[in-house]
Amino acid sequence: MQDHKGHRNNKDQKDPTTHRLVFRPGDDGYKGEVAGFQTGPAQRPAVVFAASSPADVAAAVAYAAAEGLPVGVQATGHGLPGAAEGGVLITTKRMDGVTIDVEARTAHMQAGVRWGGVVEAAAPYRLAPLNGSAPGVGAVSYTLSGGLPLLAREFGYAADHVRSLDVVTADGRLRHVTRESDPDLYWALLGGGHNFGVVTEVVTGLVPVARLYGGALDFDGRAVDPEAVLRAYERWTRTVPVTLTSSFAAVAYPDVPALPPHLRGRYVISVRVVYTGPGTDGERLVAPLRALGPALRDTLREMPYTESHTVHSDPDVPHTYYGDSAVLSGLDVAAAAEVLSRTGPEVSPMCVVQINHLGGTLAAKAPNSVPHREGRFLVRLVAMAGREAAREVLDPAFAVLSPWTVGRALNFVFGADDRTEGLYDAETRLRLAALKARYDPSGMFRRNYTIEPVRDRERA
Incomplete structure (x- = not known):
């Protein structure tokens, strides 16, 4: 197959050579097909295979092997590795089916399904997946990178619950992989991201969670001392049970009409909480946080699991950003406060800081390649800018944390130009x-x- 540089009106038509839906630069639909949620890195593959089935994926891999081309995979494009030219891109967003096996308590997730769809499918059976905070993120890609769930401290990583994977490997074979059938490949796929093939379906375990106690406490970062809140949060994390997962966040919001009034132009310090125990116990557990001062907003409440995405209220509109992460052996509050000062409201570009409390079941061994399980906290720093402008702010902030950094988390590297240092021990x-x-x-x-x-x- 040869690349065509001219314009072709072939949107949603089958390629005459492969009889599959493909796009090349200049084709109608090409730009939309390569676009991801992260809009900064420019993706310009030579050929895009818009896969609707495992057979489409196998055809794309066979084509790439015959032409000697590199392969990338994209579901939603939330964590693009950086700009890329040429090669083959396989998009899986059309493979968005999910089936619940109630008796086995599993979800069969196709490659492009998003977490919101899995949550909704499992909810009628009072079950929940080990999903992250954003319902628009691709469930399979997130799981292959480890997957840090809302219920992380209680149930561990999403990868720890995978029963089987269907994957097209470099030889063009579609393999059904389990821990028993292919222990090495199973181990590598779960934590190794898209390095070992294109996963077309994952069967994963569900947990018996239908409701939770959770939400956020938002404080005015100009009315309270952010370091004092952070110090109280770190102290509080030493007292909570494994059934409670939480994070601390700091965001300097712009003064724009699109934002809710309580956020416009404010520096917001938040603590987010997810707890599977009784609501009365939840109220008791968060009392020390409420005592820190008056809140801009307090959304802590009992809720059905289908509303769990409201705990973080992650943005759902594609935008430009760059970010990275650091897994820490412990949280030095003075150092973390220095990070807040380097990314706060006086800094440009706008930054988002999130500190996740780890430990609990996350520290347990599992037959997969998810690393850095000894980490006690995870720091994520994101800047609303392109790579170079963002790194001018974020790199010095990460350097402050280097004495406690044991590595980086694959789920939370955004636009790092395929840099892999620290992702694995x-x-x-x-x-x-x-x-x-x-x-x-x-x-x-x-x-x-x-x-x-x-x-x-x-x-x-």
Whole structure:
């Protein structure tokens, strides 16, 4: 197949050579097909395969192998690795089916389904998936990168609950992978992202959660001392049960009409809480936080799990941003306060700071490659800017945390130009590199935070 540079009106038509839906630069629909939620990095693949089935995925991989082209995979585009030119992009957003097996208490999730769809499908059976805070994020991609759920401290990583995966590997085979059938590949897929093939379906366990106590406490960051709130939060996390998962956030909002009145132009310090115990116990547990001062907004309440996305109220409109993360051995409050000062309301571009309390079941061993389980806190820093402008602010802030940093989290690197340093500990990286050499020796899958099949192994 050859690239066509001219304009073709072929939106939603089958490619005459492959009999599958493909796009090339200049085609109607090309720009929309490559667009992701993260709008900063420019994606310009030579060929886009818009997959609707595992057979479409296998055809795309076969084409890439024949042409010697690299392959990237995109569901929703929330965590693009950076700008990319050429190669093959496989988009999976049309593969958005989800089926609930009530007896087995599992969800069969196709490659492009979003977490909101899985939550809604499981809710009638009083079950819940191990989803993240944003319902618009792709469930499968999030899980392959580990998956930090709302219920993380109680149930661990989303990857820890996967029963099986269907994946097209570099040899073009569609494999059904379980821990028993292919222990090495199963281990590598769950934590290794898109490095070992294109996953077309995941079967994952569900948990018996139909309701929760949760929400957010928002404080005016100019009326309270952010460091004092952070210090109280860190102290509070030492007292809470494993059934409570929480995070601290700091956001300097612009004064724009699109925002709710209580956020416009404010520096907001928030604590977000998710607790599966009784609401009366939840009220008792959050009392020390409420005592910190008057809140701009207090949304803590009992709610059905289908409303769990309101705890964080993540933005649902695509926009430009760059971000990274640091898994910490502990939270030094003075250092974290320095990070707040470097990313606060006087700083441009606008930044978002989130500090997640880890531990609990997240620290338990599992037969997958999700690393840094010893981490006690996760810091995420995001700037509403392109890579260069963002790094001028964020890199010095991360440097402040370096004495306590044990690594980075694959779920929370946004636009880092495929930089993989710190994503894995040395032992995990060595094993992943060896398995990459076995399952993808040519490095075909190298557009999503790439593990090198040989070079990384030699460096380890």
